[in-house]
Amino acid sequence: MTTAAAIELKGISKAFGPVQANKDISIRVMPGTIHGIIGENGAGKSTLMSILFGFYKADAGEIFINGTKANITDSQTAIRAGIGMVFQHFKLVQNFSVLENVILGAEDGALLRPSLAKARGELKRLAEEYELHVDPDALIEDLSVGHQQRVEILKALYRQADILILDEPTGVLTPAEADQLFRILERLREEGKTIILITHKLREIMHITDTVSVMRRGQMTATVKTSETSPEQLAELMVGRKVLLRVDKKPATPGAPVLEVENLRVIDEHGVERLKGVSLNVRAGEILGIAGVAGNGQSALLEVLGGMIPATGTVRMNGQELDLTGTASDGQSRRARGIAHVPEDRQHDGLIMDFSAWENTVFGYHNDPAIQSNALLMDNAAIRADTAAKMERFDVRPPDPFLPAKSFSGGNQQKIVLAREIERNPDLLLIGQPTRGVDIGAIEFIHQRVVELRDAGKAILLVSVELDEIMSLSDRIAVMFDGRIMGERLPEQTNETELGLLMAGVNEEAA
Amino acid sequence: MEILPKWADAVLVPIFSLLIAFALSALVIIAIGEDPVAAVKMMVTGAVGSTYGWGYTLYYATNFMFTGLAFAVAFHAAMFNIGAEGQATLGGLGVALVCLAVPWPHWALALPAAMVGGALFGAAFAAIPAWLQAKRGSHIVITTIMFNFISASILNFLLVNMLRPKGSMDPATAKFPAGTNLPTLHDILGVFGIPFSRAAPANIAFFIALLACVLVWLLIWRTRIGYQIRAFGKSESAAVYAGISPVKIIMVAMLISGALAGLMAINNVMGEAERLVLNSVEGAGFIGIAVALMGRNHPFGIFLAAILFGFLYQGGAELALWTNIPRELIVVIQALVILFTGALDNMVRMPLERIFLAFRRGKA
Numbered sequence: 001m002t003t004a005a006a007i008e009l010k011g012i013s014k015a016f017g018p019v020q021a022n023k024d025i026s027i028r029v030m031p032g033t034i035h036g037i038i039g040e041n042g043a044g045k046s047t048l049m050s051i052l053f054g055f056y057k058a059d060a061g062e063i064f065i066n067g068t069k070a071n072i073t074d075s076q077t078a079i080r081a082g083i084g085m086v087f088q089h090f091k092l093v094q095n096f097s098v099l100e101n102v103i104l105g106a107e108d109g110a111l112l113r114p115s116l117a118k119a120r121g122e123l124k125r126l127a128e129e130y131e132l133h134v135d136p137d138a139l140i141e142d143l144s145v146g147h148q149q150r151v152e153i154l155k156a157l158y159r160q161a162d163i164l165i166l167d168e169p170t171g172v173l174t175p176a177e178a179d180q181l182f183r184i185l186e187r188l189r190e191e192g193k194t195i196i197l198i199t200h201k202l203r204e205i206m207h208i209t210d211t212v213s214v215m216r217r218g219q220m221t222a223t224v225k226t227s228e229t230s231p232e233q234l235a236e237l238m239v240g241r242k243v244l245l246r247v248d249k250k251p252a253t254p255g256a257p258v259l260e261v262e263n264l265r266v267i268d269e270h271g272v273e274r275l276k277g278v279s280l281n282v283r284a285g286e287i288l289g290i291a292g293v294a295g296n297g298q299s300a301l302l303e304v305l306g307g308m309i310p311a312t313g314t315v316r317m318n319g320q321e322l323d324l325t326g327t328a329s330d331g332q333s334r335r336a337r338g339i340a341h342v343p344e345d346r347q348h349d350g351l352i353m354d355f356s357a358w359e360n361t362v363f364g365y366h367n368d369p370a371i372q373s374n375a376l377l378m379d380n381a382a383i384r385a386d387t388a389a390k391m392e393r394f395d396v397r398p399p400d401p402f403l404p405a406k407s408f409s410g411g412n413q414q415k416i417v418l419a420r421e422i423e424r425n426p427d428l429l430l431i432g433q434p435t436r437g438v439d440i441g442a443i444e445f446i447h448q449r450v451v452e453l454r455d456a457g458k459a460i461l462l463v464s465v466e467l468d469e470i471m472s473l474s475d476r477i478a479v480m481f482d483g484r485i486m487g488e489r490l491p492e493q494t495n496e497t498e499l500g501l502l503m504a505g506v507n508e509e510a511a
Numbered sequence: 512m513e514i515l516p517k518w519a520d521a522v523l524v525p526i527f528s529l530l531i532a533f534a535l536s537a538l539v540i541i542a543i544g545e546d547p548v549a550a551v552k553m554m555v556t557g558a559v560g561s562t563y564g565w566g567y568t569l570y571y572a573t574n575f576m577f578t579g580l581a582f583a584v585a586f587h588a589a590m591f592n593i594g595a596e597g598q599a600t601l602g603g604l605g606v607a608l609v610c611l612a613v614p615w616p617h618w619a620l621a622l623p624a625a626m627v628g629g630a631l632f633g634a635a636f637a638a639i640p641a642w643l644q645a646k647r648g649s650h651i652v653i654t655t656i657m658f659n660f661i662s663a664s665i666l667n668f669l670l671v672n673m674l675r676p677k678g679s680m681d682p683a684t685a686k687f688p689a690g691t692n693l694p695t696l697h698d699i700l701g702v703f704g705i706p707f708s709r710a711a712p713a714n715i716a717f718f719i720a721l722l723a724c725v726l727v728w729l730l731i732w733r734t735r736i737g738y739q740i741r742a743f744g745k746s747e748s749a750a751v752y753a754g755i756s757p758v759k760i761i762m763v764a765m766l767i768s769g770a771l772a773g774l775m776a777i778n779n780v781m782g783e784a785e786r787l788v789l790n791s792v793e794g795a796g797f798i799g800i801a802v803a804l805m806g807r808n809h810p811f812g813i814f815l816a817a818i819l820f821g822f823l824y825q826g827g828a829e830l831a832l833w834t835n836i837p838r839e840l841i842v843v844i845q846a847l848v849i850l851f852t853g854a855l856d857n858m859v860r861m862p863l864e865r866i867f868l869a870f871r872r873g874k875a
Binding site for chain 2: 017306307308330331332333335341350353354355359366367372376378
């Protein structure tokens with residue numbers, strides 16, 4: 001008999017009402033390995049890990065830790081069993097120091113001082129052992145995202161976790177930070193820790209894991225050795241059919257400039273300068289991709305162009321100057337000029353989640369006389385019929401115009417927004433994070449639609465934090481850092497390392 | 512995933528809430544040594560047992576429909592307008608000024624003018640807190656509640672110092688001229704040969720309230736402006752994305768809301784009192800909040816809830832008049848209904864959801 005598995009799940013099932021989130025799932029994770037769990041949104045990955053961490057109770061099935069049956073009823077028992085979890089959204093107190101966050105919930109007694117002293121020593125030891133260096137007295141709010149994540153890992157290690165679960169850990173990191181994280185994970189593996197990595201990024205799975213399990217619709221479809229599989233095979237296992245991972249597109253044939261931006265500046269309501277003089281242009285029939293780590297001004301750029309916030313500078317659309325501050329600077333006037341906008345946060349901005357699909361397909365275009373049945377009333381029946389047709393063309397599932405937007409999956413919500421914006425046949429499409437939270441099958445579809453619009457001679461300004469997406473969709477790439485354009489590159493003449501440096505504010509040409 | 516079907520959410524939840532409220536009220540009545548069954552009988556006979564009772568029930572319901580609709584329109588724009596009391600008070604002033612300004616020859620001319628006066632005054636009074644919210648970010652709940660006190664003070668001042676007829680000891684306007692007296696249900700139904708109590712105050716304003724329910728429904732669910740109000744109410748940032756001006760929507764929604772509250776005055780001031788007195792609104796502005804919440808901010812729900820609260824008001828008054836149950840207990844019963852239908856909604860909804868889930872799983 002070989003050594004016992006660090007974690008073994010046998011026949012785990014969990015239903016939420018009529019929805020079967022996990023169905024008869026079994027995995028074995030050997031100690032000292034990195035095990036990836038990959039699957040589309042809603043495949044049941046998070047539910048499974050929540051069961052393992054004691055947030056949910058499984059309807060059926062057993063959990064074994066190091067060969068002994070464990071009864072995990074809440075997160076405290078999970079921690080005692082040696083399981084640590086690093087959530088996608090960090091659970092840190094922003095105005096506490098690193099040290100205070102680490103001992104939070106693991107204080108030894110009523111007085112803080114002994115716990116803090118003990119934790120300080122322990123953190124020093126952990127930092128040396130795993131190369132997890134963080135200033136213990138720094139406040140969380142002053143730390144970069146990458147360092148905050150380290151604190152989460154330290155929290156788990158401080159609680160003597162032998163098994164670490166990381167949920168989508170690289171979503172908020174720069175490529176360099178992600179590489180650092182992977183080095184830390186490799187180090188942890190060398191020290192004998194077991195790591196479960198939940199992600200939807202195939203590249204990460206291929207890069208770091210030893211074994212990988214694929215989930216689809218609540219079921220475990222396969223568990224394979226990473227060295228014996230390929231991204232294509234994994235994608236097919238995830239989606240259940242063959243998927244095109246690369247975007248299939250012809251070279252662009254750009255025409256006249258559609259959008260010309262000169263020296264655009266934005267100061268937000270807190271007095272922070274979010275755009276510090278951005279100049280760029282987008283021509284008809286091309287996709288300009290804006291790369292950059294989230295929070296470097298890309299959002300402000302889209303919001304200015306979409307008419308959501310005021311700015312100074314010059315923006316010309318088809319040669320005509322746009323009003324950037326006055327009353328004619330709103331979403332309505334932008335749409336009248338032929339600018340369509342797929343916002344970065346569809347749930348917050350692009351859709352009214354409580355509105356039905358048909359109400360959402362006229363959102364922003366609700367003043368169009370074509371959808372009025374007379375001077376006073378909207379032609380709801382016509383809008384519904386049109387929505388049903390749009391849902392058909394954009395393969396929105398389920399194709400029910402009466403369903404509220406919140407009932408659709410992320411990918412289908414995005415398709416509703418895209419259908420609304422693309423079918424207006426805009427001259428310029430602003431599109432932010434087109435595939436955030438969207439499953440692989442839908443990504444392929446969305447990319448095809450964007451390329452089709454380009455081929456129809458329209459200008460497209462794409463903002464994405466996914467470097468892969470920028471590289472494969474764009475005809476030109478501009479990198480933003482700290483409210484400025486750091487440089488422009490052609491996708492076929494650059495690589496991820498160069499773009500990664502630009503994203504971090506390092507311009508080698510200038511240096 | 513919606514667990515409850517729509518009909519269960521709209522019908523079962525309020526009904527169960529009501530039953531619980533009534534059951535608790537019964538316990539209270541037993542506790543003070545009275546007979547709850549007799550009390551219910553008394554309320555029912557008092558409120559709907561005669562055309563006189565109906566006349567009062569519908570009169571109150573008319574007030575509540577106007578204030579309920581006022582609250583609902585603002586609520587769809589995520590504005591918690593609790594100033595209907597003050598807006599209706601000022602609406603009364605508008606109605607009174609119109610009625611006293613001209614020697615109206617016939618009510619059919621006076622009524623539209625009075626409606627304009629009441630709506631304008633109500634809207635103007637709502638406009639100030641609305642503007643403060645839209646432009647300055649002053650919270651509408653705080654400002655509207657303060658404006659209720661301001662309205663009472665304004666009315667007090669005007670009635671005592673300016674509008675009171677010379678020599679009168681009563682802080683009230685003169686009686687409106689006969690040409691402004693609205694036809695009561697007795698008059699209207701009499702045309703069709705249906706007998707109705709002459710003494711009851713319900714009048715033509717009831718039908719205007721019904722019309723207002725229909726118009727508000729059209730406004731909210733069928734027009735562009737209603738669409739924009741609802742969109743803004745659900746998500747301000749999405750509204751900005753779509754180019755919907757928050758300032759415009761807050762102003763429009765609050766003006767409509769204030770106008771509806773002001774319109775209530777054609778019922779209580781013009782229809783019933785036929786002069787303007789102090790505290791003519793009598794809390795209907797606040798009851799309107801409960802009516803709108805219970806009616807799910809939908810005009811049809813508001814209609815039903817307004818009738819229910821009209822029943823509670825009239826039945827409660829009868830109860831206080833004819834039994835040893837003190838007047839305060841009537842307030843307790845009304846408060847329990849508000850508590851259970853408005854505030855403790857989830858207490859009923861969650862067990863109901865569980866029952867529905869179990870039922871569905873049993874079938875599956």
